[in-house]
Amino acid sequence: MKLLEVKHLKVWEVQTGNVIVHDTSFTLEQGQCLAIVGESGSGKSVTSRAIMRLNNKNLQQTGEIFLKNEALHLLSEKHMQRKRGKNLCMILQNGMTAFDPSCLIKVHLYETLHTHFGWSENESEQALMQVMEKVNLKNPQEILHKYPHQLSGGMLQRMMIALALALEPDIMIADEPTTALDTISQYEVVQQFINIRQQMNCAIIFISHDLGVVRKIADKVLVMKDGEVVEQGDVQAIFANPQHDYTKYLIATRGAINDHFKKVMGENVPC
Amino acid sequence: MGIYIMKRMLITLPLLLAVSFLTFVLISFSPMEPAEVVLRAQEVPVITEELIEQTNEKLGFNKPFIVQYFHWLIACLQLDFGQSYVKNAPVWSLMGPAFMNTFKLTVISSFVIIAFSVLFGVLCALNERTAVDRLLRALLFGFTAVPAYWLGAIFIFVFSVKLDLLPTSGMDGAKSYILPVTVIALGYIGLYFRNIRSAMLNNLNEDYVLYGRASGLPENKITMHILRNSLQVAISIFCMAIPIILGGTVVIENVFAWPGLGSLSISAILSRDFPVIQAYVLIVAVAFVVFNMMSDILNATFNPRIRDGN
Numbered sequence: 001m002k003l004l005e006v007k008h009l010k011v012w013e014v015q016t017g018n019v020i021v022h023d024t025s026f027t028l029e030q031g032q033c034l035a036i037v038g039e040s041g042s043g044k045s046v047t048s049r050a051i052m053r054l055n056n057k058n059l060q061q062t063g064e065i066f067l068k069n070e071a072l073h074l075l076s077e078k079h080m081q082r083k084r085g086k087n088l089c090m091i092l093q094n095g096m097t098a099f100d101p102s103c104l105i106k107v108h109l110y111e112t113l114h115t116h117f118g119w120s121e122n123e124s125e126q127a128l129m130q131v132m133e134k135v136n137l138k139n140p141q142e143i144l145h146k147y148p149h150q151l152s153g154g155m156l157q158r159m160m161i162a163l164a165l166a167l168e169p170d171i172m173i174a175d176e177p178t179t180a181l182d183t184i185s186q187y188e189v190v191q192q193f194i195n196i197r198q199q200m201n202c203a204i205i206f207i208s209h210d211l212g213v214v215r216k217i218a219d220k221v222l223v224m225k226d227g228e229v230v231e232q233g234d235v236q237a238i239f240a241n242p243q244h245d246y247t248k249y250l251i252a253t254r255g256a257i258n259d260h261f262k263k264v265m266g267e268n269v270p271c
Numbered sequence: 272m273g274i275y276i277m278k279r280m281l282i283t284l285p286l287l288l289a290v291s292f293l294t295f296v297l298i299s300f301s302p303m304e305p306a307e308v309v310l311r312a313q314e315v316p317v318i319t320e321e322l323i324e325q326t327n328e329k330l331g332f333n334k335p336f337i338v339q340y341f342h343w344l345i346a347c348l349q350l351d352f353g354q355s356y357v358k359n360a361p362v363w364s365l366m367g368p369a370f371m372n373t374f375k376l377t378v379i380s381s382f383v384i385i386a387f388s389v390l391f392g393v394l395c396a397l398n399e400r401t402a403v404d405r406l407l408r409a410l411l412f413g414f415t416a417v418p419a420y421w422l423g424a425i426f427i428f429v430f431s432v433k434l435d436l437l438p439t440s441g442m443d444g445a446k447s448y449i450l451p452v453t454v455i456a457l458g459y460i461g462l463y464f465r466n467i468r469s470a471m472l473n474n475l476n477e478d479y480v481l482y483g484r485a486s487g488l489p490e491n492k493i494t495m496h497i498l499r500n501s502l503q504v505a506i507s508i509f510c511m512a513i514p515i516i517l518g519g520t521v522v523i524e525n526v527f528a529w530p531g532l533g534s535l536s537i538s539a540i541l542s543r544d545f546p547v548i549q550a551y552v553l554i555v556a557v558a559f560v561v562f563n564m565m566s567d568i569l570n571a572t573f574n575p576r577i578r579d580g581n
Contacts, residue, residue: 052485054481054484054485081484081490082487083487084485084487085485085487085488086487088485089486090481090482090485090486094478097477098479098481098482099479100483100500101479101574101575102503102573102575103499108486108488111488111492112487115488115489116487147575147576149575149579150579160482
């Protein structure tokens, strides 16, 4: 069954008429992980935000978006608001700026859980304790009572994943979740996504320009360039046999960097 | 938090000392000899050398400067600002009631200014670039651009003379506050609501707003988060507004014949009543220092990053 279907999505700037995403269509099945790759400015984030109808006011979109056969593009703003968080979760690139800097971490989490499930603070705390353990956050009590600036980017990233786990959405949209992190935190966060895929039946849209990570966790890949989908298909097929020049270029660039790295290190480094 | 407040208060002490010293020094720069000023103010017909010496002896003007300062400072701490040269009454007996009158006016005006600046700021930010936003901005800017004495005169003409709704001047019951408070507030709201508006608009583009929306939080909750963060910019400005109004109501007090600090200080300056001027400058300067400290403490309560020192 198709979980998400995006048909002829087009996003443009109202004032200039500048088209940011051209006629884009793709589908996502239950439990699948779709990676959207491409250089910065290729329209990856705008595409993912268009699904949640969260782009800035100066961007407009047309096209059809169906979640479990429900037309999201026709919903009122109020109904769409209920879908966000509950059915469609987003994990942002920079954990350090994703939480209100003047509130304790728990404030956002409790508010979100209260909005969707009507849970009291106690119930929310219980639920969060469980999911925080799953994403390897120790001392959950302590973390909940910290301010964002007192935690690291990786911890905040995992906090967002933990909230997503508690919400049990149909689709988790992760917008460059590893880009702002150092290598060790990157590894941990990617590991969390792999665990989520194994444990839950949640589909993931994973936006990244890191092909190594994409190869590790994605089933399907969508390659974007200048707001257009230039190629899409199974991850194995695309890596083994890229059709479009741009995809070939991306894979070759990564290969070149790897070769150089191996040469410098003088040994066989698994990549 | 307690430690932060203690620290902040301790830093204030040397600042207050410096302020009081400056107040004292600046007045002593006056080109006239103080004893002569006293005698002239008391309208003594013939001022002789002998008389000057007597006065110096009596008021301690012949002691070393620093001794005079400490005498004055210690007296000030007990709210004893000396005798007025002109009115032959203790300064505090003149200053106290005038201060209270101006203080009442300031406090009420500040509340009005803060409430309406926040209200209009939020309203404009939420309706950015719509007719509401444009109209409010034009209107409030207009009121700020107009001089306060002119606005005051127009208001008196319309509401007191023509419509006979409010008293023309003086301090007589709650009704007499309405016009001066309105005129003061209109002058400041136009400046401060823009700060709130632009802070709100800046925060609107922050990641935490996007994440809040992506988590499905209702708009009113998100607005509260934005407001909470935007107010931090405004706290310092509002805290500084209070001493500015306290020391700057001279014009308004003249227009509305308000028996406050402004009126008192003007008459003291014209008659060279130095102890009164000194007390006025000191009170306003101390108000600045104290409210600056309060703004820091309030900011620290709202912004945990300041409290932690990074």
